[in-house]
Amino acid sequence: MTVLTAPGFSGAAPTLPSVAARLACRAGNAEQTAGLAPGYVQGNLAILPENLAASFHRFCQQNPKPCPIIGMSEVGDPKIPSLGLDLDIRTDLPRYRVWRDGEMVDEPTDIMAHWREDLVAFVIGCSFSFEEALMADELPIRHIEQGVRVPMYRTNIACAPAGPFAGPMVVSMRPLKPKDAIRAVQITSRFPSVHGAPVHLGLPQSIGIKDIAKPDYGDPVQIKDDEIPVFWACGVTPQAVIAAARVPFAITHSPGLMLVTDLKNKQLAVL
């Protein structure tokens, strides 16, 4: 687990953009979190009962590329001070998904009614952070240009299993010119806690993708003649694994509605 300390939050100091974004999410005023609080890390959420949390933690430990943990709570504690002093995991995402036995049973804007003393929250790094670094280097991000969701694919790359958690790695795809793909490997290698370097490029069929035009999640994007598809491990992997495990109880974020933290993306760079 990456241990990072966020700047402190104090009522007397100017409000951080991330805190303002989180307060807006808490108040139910966010339709999506993409674009909120630029420069700040957003994360995927997975909440599990303590009796499953150890297995899930081990799953993440063994599969750090799709499941990089950037913060987690104590058992039963809805706070994660390392990601924001005021942060309350029960209220600070715009929308949640509540799962029972592998079925989504509720999609509430807070989980006060679902919180239990045995729950553990995991916050997992997301590609927004490395996309910001790619764009800062003026690399084009096709799905952002086209205004659609990133295309994602189930692969034939098996995650290392842990307890009930097992399944294939899900990857996101961004088409790039070869020289930009090389640059993207360099840039994203600096960000191991938000999926890091690509896991694959070119040759979609080598990782079990039969039709690049038909993603399993998200939307298809154009791949130009002078571009190759570049694949990164994706934070949808743990969500798919939790759903496939049909565990008695779990809570996740609703797609596109992430947790905004007080960590800055640049803090995640290892170099």
Add this chain to the structure above:
Amino acid sequence: MTVLTAPGFSGAAPTLPSVAARLACRAGNAEQTAGLAPGYVQGNLAILPENLAASFHRFCQQNPKPCPIIGMSEVGDPKIPSLGLDLDIRTDLPRYRVWRDGEMVDEPTDIMAHWREDLVAFVIGCSFSFEEALMADELPIRHIEQGVRVPMYRTNIACAPAGPFAGPMVVSMRPLKPKDAIRAVQITSRFPSVHGAPVHLGLPQSIGIKDIAKPDYGDPVQIKDDEIPVFWACGVTPQAVIAAARVPFAITHSPGLMLVTDLKNKQLAVL
């Protein structure tokens, strides 16, 4: 120019493997330098009269990926102490090529008879160094497996010209599985003074390569169905540029017969 200091050479100390290799070359006992003194940097050689050396130096400065200078001499001085205290550039390569007006006129085992007070020697990093790092990471190098020369191609990537020196970048190609190609980008990015990260991967036609099975220099190698071609800037570029410039006088190394230096490959790693 990368400034590095080689370990000192003293008659009293145990002889470095690089010094032993250089003495063997000096005595004319080396048929090739590949495999000599493992761990030590080998370099391409280009020697030009002072009135052309400034332009050539500027060419290298502007094209650091194909022409990374790892050492150069003072005008008229055959020593390059930073690469080896005892090193004599006139005798320490197994074989040289002497060029007049763009034609090779001699291929001697030393250049004592050709040395002049106005000559400047440039030693340029070579791919042996990064191939050693790739193999240390257990990545396969196809031309080494097949026992042939690395395939090299003229591209449509124009070098930045300087004085009479101009022309396309020449690249070397190594086929790799996509995940190994990503790893190779990371590894070779650590070695900017020996060509650094690849300049291209996949899509040979994008850089003007019409038939990957017909290299312009070296030998063809097998590319398996699950591999992509990965292209690095190549030290043949400055040699091709010197030949194309048809300069009145130049000396280079003979292909495959490089200068063995006292620098260690691991010293060249920036991380």
